[in-house]
Amino acid sequence: MSPAELALKKQDFVSDQEVRWCPGCGDYAILAAVQKLVPTLGIPKENFAFISGIGCSSRFPYYMNTYGFHTIHGRAPSVATGLKVSRPELSVWVVTGDGDALSIGGNHFIHAMRRNVDINVLLFNNRIYGLTKGQYSPTSEVGKKTKSTPYGSLDYPINSLTLALASEATFIARSYDVNTPHLIEVLKKAHEHKGVSFVEIYQNCNIFNDGAFKHLTDRTIRDDKILSLEHGKPMIFGKESNQGIVIRNNTPEVVTLGENGITEKDIEVHDEFGENPAITYMLTEMDHPKFPVPVGVFRKVEKPTYEHLFEKQVETVTQQKGKGNLEKLIHGSDTWEVK
Amino acid sequence: MSNAGLQSDAKKIQSSNPIPLEQLEHVTIRFAGDSGDGMQLTGNQFTNTSAFIGNDVSTFPDFPAEIRAPAGSLPGVSGFQIHFSSKDIRTAGDTPNVLVAMNPAALKVHLKDLEKGGMVIINSSAFTKPNLKKAGYETNPLEDKSLDSYRVFDIPLTKLNEDALSETSLSKKEIDRCKNFFALGIMYWLYDRPLEITLDWIEKKFKNKPEIIDANQKALKSGYYFGETSEIFTTHYHVDQAQLPQGTYRQVTGNRAIALGLVAGAQLAGKPLFYGSYPITPASDILHELSNYKNFDVRTFQAEDEIAAIGVALGASFGGHLGVTGTSGPGVALKAEFMGLAVMTELPLVIVNVMRAGPSTGMPTKTEQTDLFQALYGRNGECPMVVLAPSTPSDCFTISIEAMRIATKYMVPVIILSDNTLANGAEPWKIPHVDEFPKFEVNHLVEANNFLPYQRNEKTLARPWVAPGTKGLEHRIGGIEKQDLTGNVSYDPQNHEKMIRLRAEKVQRVAQEIAPLEISGPEKGDTLLVGWGSTYGAIASAADQLREEGLSVSNIHIRHLSPLPSDLGDIMKRFKNVIIAECNTGQLRQVIRGTYLVDAKGINKIQGQPLKISEIKSKVKEMI
Ligand code: SF4
16 A cells, blocks of 8 residues: 555654653654654554563563564564564564674574565664663773773674674665664665565663764764765765775775775775675774764665465465365374274 | 284284283283483473373383493493373373383393382393493393393393394395394283284384395394294283373374474464573483474474573563563573562563583483472572472473463463473373363553553563564663663662562462362361372372272362462362372472461482372371
8 A cells, every 4th residue: 555545643653651761861862763663564454563571672662652572681583583573564673782682682683584575673772781780782992981890891792793794684785863763764674675674773771871973973073983885875974975885805994085086986885785795894893983884775676585485385385285285184094994 | 003903913913823812901011221222202202102092191211320331331231111092091000011122231120119029021142241230230140030020021032023124235234233123022012912003103203224124124024933932821801992082193202292383382372482492301302302393383492501591581572572582400500590580570571491400410311390499499588589380291291381371371480390201201191172272362562651661561570572673662671670660670669669569569469270170079177188280190090099998088189280270279178187198308398388277298219210199108107
């Protein structure tokens, strides 16, 4: 059905539950973006399901006036997979966090990525445990001082995009809470992609990790610190749009246009359909302060979805063997009579 | 193939044979050999043939723990026990009358179980110095008189088989692989069984490999003729047909019966079946079996781990399909949190636990009933669930259907506690007709005026099952405490207690589904033997025999462990002694003592082996 026929509005997706995130939490902006996007997708409201795990972000389904399932810590991808595989016509979204997806749910995360079930996984990354009141998370920077690491954390952080790529996710993207238009655009693309879509969303936890992304996303410096990836466009950034990324000797470098004879032609052009994951890997690894942090769609490749193959197998076998006859099945082939 | 034909063929062979034929009522044979010797196959063939000619049969395979233990070693020994009879039997037999030992290790492992004076058929070709050493024999038992109290038949099976197949084009190794058929041939002669069923089977099994068919068939026949002509045996035996109820029969193991029952249950409910599982011994066969049934609207999903396996099943249930997950104890431990979520969200789900010996990894190929407490209590919070336990391999079928019916009618997760004995043990199954089972049409709520996700059915306390995609009934569920009726998040103290009690009451209401317990023996008297699960055969037989000996012993078998049958308390009051026999340290006993204040005594065995009839009998006699 077309969005016009459905005539859904943002308000239709607002549930009657009072939103209970801390005032100022980045989650509000993400919720608003999603509620703004979904009425435009041409999907009846009853065909949306939001599935979450545990954590601040995982309260999300309660606030969406759709079908929703607040499951247990780290396990949302499995419930979403079971739902999507048995009900392929539904639009299934997973809302998760850095601890939920990358720590306790790490195994389900990689398997959801590699299986290519057509679900959209939104990871709200605030680099902290919020719900349990402020322990370091698997995406926290090394040396992070928190309640559980008073002398600084020792573990190197996980990069969720790299992990998704290594698991061969077919759609990988990043956005951030304070740029609603960008977020909506990325989520829309995630929705349109057939197959698993992974979106990392930088999200500010103003209570336990305030300003974790301020050095990137603050309006005044954003243009210099963030590289907005666009398919088919050169990787140019900077307030003056005069900086760009080149790849020399398999290594990305930041260059300035006009310096050392660099022109737009020399700048690497982003190809989200690129079959070569090596370049995508470089992009996922680009980090502050050496590089601008890329946002947008990193990768979008086509592969048959799991639920499609799954259904096809059921159909093929049913065609070959004929619709199963229960009486015959129970009977089996080796029987004998007692008279 | 008709029975009559086989019987007359058997008679033909028999009539040309001058060796006397002795009638026996029942026999227990244990086949034992190296994992590579094909003992499971041999045992299965003997079982099929015996069932076909009308004996009642019951089997118990005893797999080695190691998949590829070194040849000839003690851990590599694989056993298969079959009990066949002209009377109705319920167990695979306490004590083998006959042991077929294909090598020294097999003799060493299994001889201790053989009845005194029992028959040992030994492949003497395998009793070489190195093999004896591997089995830990310092002297050759065939020579050192240690087998004097048994009837020993040492037959150079390997050699005889080689000679019989010397004309074939097969390699020595391939020829050696046929020796189990040679041994089977001898046993067929010895117990007066026809060859045709196995000959046919060989032909089907090795289709397109004519040399192999030929060699195996030849080995089988040569073994048979060897028995007949070698004059080693001075008697052979016949076990008559049993008087089983009229009907069409097949063999069934518990695992297969569960798979069939789940398919049947889903069809009776008119819903697709979604089975999420992670490979684990001894439950994997259910996954294997179901994954063949895609044309029955069955979907199987091998998940990344035990947790995801129940997660996908619960996701499917949320989606309006019948979610089922199957595993063994260690897997249930991992699934516990999801089971709690299923209780909280009140979605239908079936969890099959094929119990094995624990704790931890325990003894994966051995049997035990030690996960009852886990099933009843193994979750955080007040988290009661419906728990069912099948009593025989074929009961696994019936109970799987029942589990689905209860799960959908009451909107609850249901645990089925099977075990290794049921899972791999086989018995003849009088094939039921599908239309004997009542349909249980499952209705999803599709519209409502003032929809409340946790409004309850008065009789069952079930909440409505609304599948996503239903217009106007959008709602959210989750693991946080629910407000009564609305299902919204609630931390209200009174509400919490109310919901705890409602969820428990819902499980209790399932008792209205349970038929009155069947008491075997007097309705009241001295002693009541109580059991659950796979111990049924041994307990019922022991009680029968004790009654025949003139003792006042009755027995009941509990198939519903949560909730317990509502007449159980009254029944127990009518007996002076209540004795509970189970393969654990007394888990049901503790539940019954706690629930009914009955001073129940226990017969307990935790050896990874099923309880025997004789063990129960002697313990009961000691206790009363
Ligand atoms: S703790 Fe942090 S992440 Fe959680 S709701 Fe509050 S601000 Fe948001």
